[in-house]
Amino acid sequence: MSSSAEPAAHLSRGELDRLVDATPPSGKKRSLGLIALVATLGSLLFGYDTGVISGALPYMYLPTDAHGLALTTAEEGWVGALLALGAALGASVGGKLSDMYGRRHNISLLALVFFVGAIGCTLSPNIWVLYIFRVILGFAVGGASVTVPVFLGETAPKRIRGTLVAVDQMMIVFGQFVAFSMNAALTRMHGGPHVESGGEVIAWTNSVANQVASGALMVDGGNGLTWRYMLVIASLPAIALWIGIRLMPESSRWYIANHRIPEAIGALKRIRDEGKDGSVAEEIDEMLENQRQEASQEKWRLSQIWGTRWTRRLLIIGIILGIADQLTGINTAMYYTPKILSAAGLPLDDAITLNVISGGVSFIGSATGLWLVHRFARRHVGIYQETSIAISLGLLAAVFYFLIEPFQDADGDIVGAASWAPYVVLLIVSVFVFAKQSGTVTWVLVAEIFPSKIRGTSMGLAVGALWVANAFVAWVFPIIMKSLGGSLTYLIFALINVGSLIFYIKFVPETKYHSLEELERRFEKEYS
Known part of the structure; x- marks a missing residue:
């Protein structure tokens, strides 16, 4: 039966129970x-x-x-x-x-x-x-x-x-x-x-x-x-x-x-504790039922998604969410913090060492984000993120404009600036990184807004847009940092995040309080 094209169609619960009993774990x-x-x-x-x-x-x-x-x-x-x-x-x-x-x-x-x-x-x-x-x-x-x-x-x-x-x-x-x-x-x-x-x-x-x-x-x-x-x-x-x-x-x-049921049973027996995790037979039965349901669900092509008003709108929202996630400028910190601190006047060896601080703050922020996403509405977490980032980057632009750039010589080295200015930059970068990591809801939203019939294609496009935006930011940041300076560079990113904040407020739907099926019916009604 496991080789059948529809393995669950002819397998009764009694037959499944007997198969589970007869199948040993596939390893340790x-x-x-x-x-x-x-x-x-x-x-x-x-x-x-x-x-x-x-x-x-x-x-x-x-x-x-x-x-x-x-x-x-x-x-x-x-x-x-x-x-x-x-x-x-x-x-x-x-x-x-x-x-x-x-x-x-x-x-x-x-x-x-x-x-x-x-x-x-x-x-x-x-x-x-x-x-x-x-x-x-x-x-x-x-x-x-x-x-x-x-x-x-x-x-x-x-x-x-x-x-x-x-x-x-x-x-x-x-x-x-x-x-x-x-x-x-x-x-x-x-x-x-x-x-x-x-x-x-x-x-x-x-x-x-x-x-x-x-x-x-x-x-x-x-x-x-x-x-x-x-x-x-x-x-x-x-x-x-x-x-x-x-x-x-x-x-x-x-x-x-x-359609490899015996192998599924053997693999599951290796990792399940019957006392804590319930019956292996019940879980296999649930998997088979889910498989039947997924096989019966319609999958839309991209032309259908784009040609239908409400799914097109969801696709656009998902793609913009992916792009906005990278235009926060987070990877200017992940890839280039030593460069930023060096531009602020720190020796490169100190800049590389102090990058550990922003990395530690990033880790703490990601842990905090788990609690925020569990506790608050998705949109509210996103609004908190974009507001905090826009303020942080605006302050970073101001620090470069008033405390660092007036002291740059013709070679771009810092001469005579306040010795504490680079540490103010590090503090603001750390606040920025914490805000981004603790407020990241992009992955949650793109996993929830798309109905099952368009989820695979739409998520692929949204994630693809995210990576392309990541590449663009990584490529352009060193160039604009050198040609425009830190103040204008971070002012541009701050204004982009103001735009992302407006997008969250006006266009991003809330997804936390409804099942995926309820969201599908709601979006079809509201966006058609």
């Missing part, structure tokens, strides 16, 4: 905690690989004689942007591979891609090879962003499903914190970015860079290998993920979706 018992720990290594890698670049980039600016990559401002933006574009591809392809071959299989494959990407970036001899491996690494990041939450959601029992999926999101932020911490430790071990000339160690500044570029200063060494040490660390959790996930059971729901 695995605790849910262990499964979550192993699977979320993929999310930790997601966070590490997006966060580590903030400490690596300043060393990449060093000339090749100092073991750097002689990075330029325009090239710096592409280092971040290409990872995001790779993630957009990985998110779209990763979901399909996960459906075809299994969640565990896909995570195992992604672990290999993470490893290859990390080693390739570490050994890159020039910026063009680095670009290629950043795309590869981005593919793994995007694949993990769609596969790991699905694996956890399908594996966990109802009583802790929401908690495990929330932990997955926190592991991404924790991975960024780990990256910032490793960056700080390596910077303290090897010193901030510097060059050596005639045996003299010279800290890397804009004026030194201009002297090297003009040939006025000849370099015979430096510590440009430090960025390679930062990047290679990511290979260790990739190895642990590849080994660990192979010891875990496949998602029983994926087995059910592929």
Whole structure:
């Protein structure tokens, strides 16, 4: 019966009970905690690989004689942007591979891609090879962003499903914190970015860079290998993920979706405690019923979604939510905080070290966000987020305008500014990061506003728009920071977030207090 095209149609509850009794576990018992720990290594890698670049980039600016990559401002933006574009591809392809071959299989494959990407970036001899491996690494990041939450959601029992999926999101932020911490430790071990000339160690500044570029200063060494040490660390959790996930059971729901009932029973018996989690037979029966219902539901093509007024409006709202999530400017902090602090007058080694503070605040913010989303309406959390971000970025623009930019010399170095000004920048950046992470409801909203018949296509477009916006911000930020300065750059982001605040107030629907079916009926009535 398990090979039938409709496995549940001819399987009575009595037959299912007998099949459950006759089917042994498919391997050793695995605790849910262990499964979550192993699977979320993929999310930790997601966070590490997006966060580590903030400490690596300043060393990449060093000339090749100092073991750097002689990075330029325009090239710096592409280092971040290409990872995001790779993630957009990985998110779209990763979901399909996960459906075809299994969640565990896909995570195992992604672990290999993470490893290859990390080693390739570490050994890159020039910026063009680095670009290629950043795309590869981005593919793994995007694949993990769609596969790991699905694996956890399908594996966990109802009583802790929401908690495990929330932990997955926190592991991404924790991975960024780990990256910032490793960056700080390596910077303290090897010193901030510097060059050596005639045996003299010279800290890397804009004026030194201009002297090297003009040939006025000849370099015979430096510590440009430090960025390679930062990047290679990511290979260790990739190895642990590849080994660990192979010891875990496949998602029983994926087995059910592929009409493999005995395998589903065997996998579920490895992870269920009959006393706490209820009957395995009951859960398998529920999966089969859900599978029947999903098979009978209509799935709309994009042309149908766009051609129907109320679904078109929902699609537009979802896409704008994805874009607005990145136009908050959060990745200017995740990728470029050392650059921001350096622009405010801190030495680069101190800037890289102090980035740990914003990473820790980000992690605390993500934990706070779990409580806020549980306690308050979705729209209210989003409105709090956008209001706090707009104020934070407005203050950051003011600090740059009044306390930092008047003291910049022709090379862009800070001379004579108040010694406490960079710490005010760090404080405001930390408030900004806390507001963003504690107020993030984008993923919740895009998971709830779309009815089932358009959910797959619409979520794919919304998440794709999010990653493209991520790439745009990562690419453009170093360029506008250099050409416009910190005050105008952050004023632009502040005004964008004022626009996002208006969007939340006027157009984003509330989804917390209704079932998905009730929301579908309501949206069809209101938006038609």
